[in-house]
Amino acid sequence: xxxxxxxxxxxxxxxxxxxxxxxxxxxxxxxxxxxxxxxxxxxxxxxxxxxxxxxxxxxxxxxxxxxxxxxxxxxxxxxxxxxxxxxxxxxxxxxxxxxxxxxxxxxxxxxxxxxxxxxxxxxxxxxxxxxxxxxxxxxxxxxxxxxxxxxxxxxxxxxxxxxxxxxxxxxxxxxxxxxxxxxxxxxxxxxxxxxxxxxxxxxxxxxxxxxxxxxxxxxxxxxxxxxxxxxxxxxxxxxxxxxxxxxxxxxxxxxxxxxxxxxxxxxxxxxxxxxxxxxxxxxxxxxxxxxxxxxxxxxxxxxxxxxxxxxxxxxxxxxxxxxxxxxxxxxxxxxxxxxxxxxxxxxxxxxxxxxxxxxxxxx
Numbered sequence: 285x286x287x288x289x290x291x292x293x294x295x296x297x298x299x300x301x302x303x304x305x306x307x308x309x310x311x312x313x314x315x316x317x318x319x320x321x322x323x324x325x326x327x328x329x330x331x332x333x334x335x336x337x338x339x340x341x342x343x344x345x346x347x348x349x350x351x352x353x354x355x356x357x358x359x360x361x362x363x364x365x366x367x368x369x370x371x372x373x374x375x376x377x378x379x380x381x382x383x384x385x386x387x388x389x390x391x392x393x394x395x396x397x398x399x400x401x402x403x404x405x406x407x408x409x410x411x412x413x414x415x416x417x418x419x420x421x422x423x424x425x426x427x428x429x430x431x432x433x434x435x436x437x438x439x440x441x442x443x444x445x446x447x448x449x450x451x452x453x454x455x456x457x458x459x460x461x462x463x464x465x466x467x468x469x470x471x472x473x474x475x476x477x478x479x480x481x482x483x484x485x486x487x488x489x490x491x492x493x494x495x496x497x498x499x500x501x502x503x504x505x506x507x508x509x510x511x512x513x514x515x516x517x518x519x520x521x522x523x524x525x526x527x528x529x530x531x532x533x534x535x536x537x538x539x540x541x542x543x544x545x546x547x548x549x550x551x552x553x554x555x556x557x558x559x560x561x562x563x564x565x566x567x568x569x570x571x572x573x574x575x576x577x578x579x580x581x582x583x584x585x586x587x588x589x590x591x592x593x594x595x596x597x598x599x600x601x602x603x604x605x606x607x608x609x610x611x612x613x614x615x616x617x618x619x620x621x622x623x624x625x626x627x628x629x630x631x632x633x634x635x636x637x638x639x640x641x642x643x644x645x646x647x
Contacts, residue, residue, distance in 0.1 A: 430464035504595035539634035602639035
């Protein structure tokens with residue numbers, strides 16, 4: 285055995301078969317050199333009378349000094365360094381603790397399932413490096429946008445800080461990761477002719493899509509909230525979004541305009557959801573629906589969320605105070621009296637939504 289130095293590690297060359305060197309300066313610390321020249325750190329520890337190997341990372345991402353520190357931590361508390369723990373296992377641990385308390389959890393879960401899990405899910409957590417984060421950014425940027433890639437890292441990087449706080453890794457390997465610059469907030473608002481075109485498309489369209497689009501326009505609520513509307517959430521002319529379905533993780537009351545009351549009343553009651561094509565499930569509006577609308581209308585370069593922004597603009601142009609519009613949209617109110625104001629502005633919100641309803645009935 286040899287006392288490792290940086291010069292010694294750098295000088296290790298690949299051979300016909302994988303081989304291993306041990307550090308006499310840190311008992312138990314090993315480096316394995318693969319046939320392609322990769323150098324993998326590991327340490328042999330004793331737990332419950334059994335010897336087992338814990339991987340510590342890859343050189344040079346994990347330096348000699350860092351490998352020795354990680355080896356010492358692993359030998360001191362081997363139970364914290366679960367052999368074979370993968371990033372997908374870490375995500376499950378993270379979800380158990382954060383799912384109920386983090387407001388943006390649904391977004392975190394969505395980016396994990398769609399983007400991160402296929403790229404880093406099977407990687408051992410001790411092997412995760414900044415290079416994995418860069419690979420994920422490149423993948424998301426290529427198949428979506430750089431701004432989406434930025435959000436993916438923003439949502440998932442705290443998971444590694446969580447792991448470091450549990451002693452599972454030494455630190456967040458994505459701390460300091462260069463991410464794409466943010467883009468200006470989207471401000472697309474549908475023109476009056478586009479709004480009318482969307483209305484004209486929706487009115488004759490069979491259930492559930494036509495009535496869903498009209499409800500989206502009349503309510504000014506989020507896409508998923510309207511799509512998941514349930515009959516037991518509606519009492520008279522008030523629709524109450526429960527805490528678990530509202531992005532702000534709080535109950536949100538939406539007084540219904542007369543037009544929306546009539547629209548909802550015309551829908552078939554064949555499921556717990558107002559808009560449903562499969563028993564027990566709400567509809568899932570997406571690209572297929574948008575393409576149908578694009579083909580039949582004059583709408584270009586738009587998204588479903590632009591409907592909500594347009595609705596807010598229409599209410600503002602109709603003389604509705606900005607404060608009331610914020611209450612209609614269900615944006616967070618951090619004031620001390622916020623909890624007492626939920627019902628107080630019911631009349632004002634209803635009046636605002638009546639202003640919105642008039643925009644769907646222009647002659």
